[in-house]
Amino acid sequence: MDTGREERASTDVRELFRLHYLALVCLAMRLVDDQESAEDLVQDVFVGLTRRPVVLDDPIHYLRRAVVNRSRSMLRRRQIARAFWARRQVLDPGEPADESSLQHAARQQMLHAIARLPRRQREVVVLHYYEDLAVTKIAEVLNISPGAVSSALNRALGSLALITEDRHAD
Amino acid sequence: MPTDLPSAIREALHADEISAQHLIHRTLREPAAGRSVRLLTAAAAAVSVILVAAAVSILLSGQPSGRGQAGGDPLAGVAGYRWRLIELIDTHGTLSAPASLPALIAFTHDGHVLGDDTVNALQGDYQPTPGGYTVRQGGGTFVGAPQGDPIRSRIIAAVDAMFFSIVPNPDQTPPALTVDVKLTGDTLTLRHGDTSLTLRRAGTQPDYFAQPPSPTPTTTG
Numbered sequence: 001m002d003t004g005r006e007e008r009a010s011t012d013v014r015e016l017f018r019l020h021y022l023a024l025v026c027l028a029m030r031l032v033d034d035q036e037s038a039e040d041l042v043q044d045v046f047v048g049l050t051r052r053p054v055v056l057d058d059p060i061h062y063l064r065r066a067v068v069n070r071s072r073s074m075l076r077r078r079q080i081a082r083a084f085w086a087r088r089q090v091l092d093p094g095e096p097a098d099e100s101s102l103q104h105a106a107r108q109q110m111l112h113a114i115a116r117l118p119r120r121q122r123e124v125v126v127l128h129y130y131e132d133l134a135v136t137k138i139a140e141v142l143n144i145s146p147g148a149v150s151s152a153l154n155r156a157l158g159s160l161a162l163i164t165e166d167r168h169a170d
Numbered sequence: 171m172p173t174d175l176p177s178a179i180r181e182a183l184h185a186d187e188i189s190a191q192h193l194i195h196r197t198l199r200e201p202a203a204g205r206s207v208r209l210l211t212a213a214a215a216a217v218s219v220i221l222v223a224a225a226v227s228i229l230l231s232g233q234p235s236g237r238g239q240a241g242g243d244p245l246a247g248v249a250g251y252r253w254r255l256i257e258l259i260d261t262h263g264t265l266s267a268p269a270s271l272p273a274l275i276a277f278t279h280d281g282h283v284l285g286d287d288t289v290n291a292l293q294g295d296y297q298p299t300p301g302g303y304t305v306r307q308g309g310g311t312f313v314g315a316p317q318g319d320p321i322r323s324r325i326i327a328a329v330d331a332m333f334f335s336i337v338p339n340p341d342q343t344p345p346a347l348t349v350d351v352k353l354t355g356d357t358l359t360l361r362h363g364d365t366s367l368t369l370r371r372a373g374t375q376p377d378y379f380a381q382p383p384s385p386t387p388t389t390t391g
């Protein structure tokens with residue numbers, strides 16, 4: 001790649017960073033639980049793009065996919081941290097003053113249940129209910145078939161339904 | 171909290187959103203110069219060590235290298251000792267371990283690797299490989315860590331990374347974890363994935379199932 005193209009690619013990466021960094025950090029937080037790790041992995045995605053500039057037809061699609069892949073690597077490195085302390089770090093930021101503790105507890109219960117789903121189910125739930133992606137789009141991001149996405153989503157909903165049922169039974 | 175499940179999931183996931191003001195890093199990090207070169211050099215060195223060890227082993231005995239054979243066992247000089255963490259390299263960069271946070275890893279001759287990540291006691295079974303060892307059945311006390319201490323958190327994550335690998339489903343058996351080993355004098359380097367630990371020899375480590383000392387034989391005459 002010549003110097004001019006490198007400079008333009010670098011500029012493009014910075015523009016992508018400006019446009020999408022916050023949203024990708026928010027997505028990554030739902031996959032790796034804490035903000036510091038989320039920012040770190042999203043930074044890695046952009047640094048990777050700076051090193052190996054590529055032509056992106058659909059940048060946000062590419063970036064989402066890269067974030068999901070890097071979140072898997074990160075979780076692999078610190079499985080135990082995820083299990084017992086990371087999810088307390090950010091997903092339990094303290095109760096807002098204008099919210100009942102019951103609602104807050106219910107949300108935390110749901111977040112913990114999502115965090116404990118098998119990896120693919122968690123990714124599908126986050127991409128569908130947080131990113132509002134359709135099944136076909138999720139299939140592209142995760143590089144799996146739409147059927148596999150639907151299946152994972154159904155199983156996840158089945159597991160998460162137990163949470164709400166338990167709560168209502170209390 | 172809404173009563174229908176999709177709405178409850180949406181609400182939980184969208185709660186506690188952060189804004190741009192709450193970001194820890196607001197600008198794009200500069201690529202670390204030379205990192206890929208260092209990785210390539212390390213990989214080349216590791217390959218060289220493995221090739222030389224294998225060649226020496228074949229030349230000397232005609233058999234695969236075994237534990238305790240000079241040049242063929244990356245754990246020769248490692249097992250039977252405990253090692254104190256001096257420095258770690260993770261995705262955040264290099265961190266010198268402060269003396270106030272003494273993390274330890276120990277290897278017994280009878281196949282156990284033990285650890286202290288400053289909070290949790292860790293344990294696993296190791297199996298030597300040409301370049302280091304694999305750990306199976308890693309476990310720990312999982313007590314947790316004090317919040318708001320990023321240095322301790324990095325130490326814990328780095329030490330734990332030598333004992334555990336991810337288990338997507340808690341019911342599944344954890345996969346074996348491969349750790350590369352390099353020993354130079356009293357300095358031991360362990361590497362798994364993006365995490366590397368530099369440790370210094372800190373004493374001997376008895377076997378996990380060490381026999382109690384036998385009574386001193388008495389001479390009769």
